Amino acid sequence: MINNKSEINFKSLFTNRRYLLLSILSAVLSLIIVFSGITTQVNKLFDLNREISVEQDQVNVLRQKTNDLENIEAREAYDSLDLVNLILPSKKPLLELMTSLNVVAGRNDVVFVDLSLSPGKIASESAEFLGVAKSSSKNKKAQPKVSNEGYDSLVVEAEILGEFRNVQSFFEDIERVSPLTTITSLSLDIKSNDNIIRPSDEVQAEVVLKTYFFTQSVTSKLSSSLPDIGIKEQEIIEEISNYSFPAFNVQENIQGGGLDDLFGLNLQDLDEDQLTQ
């Protein structure tokens, strides 16, 4: 009887309050749309927008970098690339330094009485470009130890002899040649009787020179922008343009000696008996 009543009630409900039921259904649908549709999608939209903004910034950097790289020759500073490489080479500039010392000494009419240096490994490449930084242990092992300042130096001790004015001029000139050289210590031996130096007096000077070379391991990310050349760097370019760059000819062929008998020993003159002894 009760079941019959409720059946009747449902029927009456569906018949008489169908719009109310539809309204409830519509409200439930609205809630579903709001919570699982709009809210989620709007959050995703914000994320997407943020991502676009980040990616767009990255594209702008990449566009700028591409343009910079493709028009790099148009940069005025880039013309000084060779000069900078001569002033601060990426390997120990032993022979270049010897050439410069010789040229500057000749130009200023001073002579070397003594010259000593400990070059260590001279053929090793010191600077390198690591490209995109990788963190594999193999690479870490292969990286050479470099100074924090990005350069190392080659020390040369020399004794020079000449007129005081020429020696002074030598000191000025030696700090304005390639490779970059600086005087770290200097002492004068005055040969005049009254201990007063005149420009024409002959003096002997002990000088310790330091020649710098680049040792920094440089890394760069593909997506990072090119480094800027600031005012300080521009000043350096201007400064080194006034330096002198003594010509250094790289010897590429073996000169003299002959290929068959490199040490110049005439082995044919020795008979077999002498060789076996």
Next chain:
Amino acid sequence: MMADINFVRQRIKKLTKIEERDQEVFRISAIITSALLLMLAVVLGYKIYLTSQLNEIKSNQNNYLSRIKKQEEREKTFVLFVNKLRVLSNIFQKRKDKQEAISYFSQIFGDDVTIERIVYDANSQLLTFRLMSADIFSLENVFELLSNQQSIEKFSSLSKSNLQRTTSGVYQMQVTVVMGKKE
């Protein structure tokens, strides 16, 4: 006469009223639901638009990256060039301090005083001069010059030591300077 009592008419009237009110509620809820559906469609449409934009940006990015990769050698040369300039700038700054100090002392001491020995330590920015003078008056003048305000302000520290007179009657003195202005 018997009174006309019709309960059905009352009931129908009441039900009609309820139905009208339900219809009104349904109309409003249908409008809200339709509006929300429209909003969802707009949001989804905008999402599709943004996704296509992101894809386009990523494709541009890949395009630029491949162009940059082709210029790898140039980039390497340029980055090394700029780093070398920065290293040079650092060395030049230290050297400049030394050159300025030597030039300053060469000028203020005059012809009667000779700088006999100079030792420069780039790391500690220490510059040591060994001065030589033929007479004590010139050396006294040096003392005054080293004690003046200009000399004191120009360097972080300035000290005089090892004053001595050699057997040949020449006066010698050591001046040690720490470069860089006082803070």
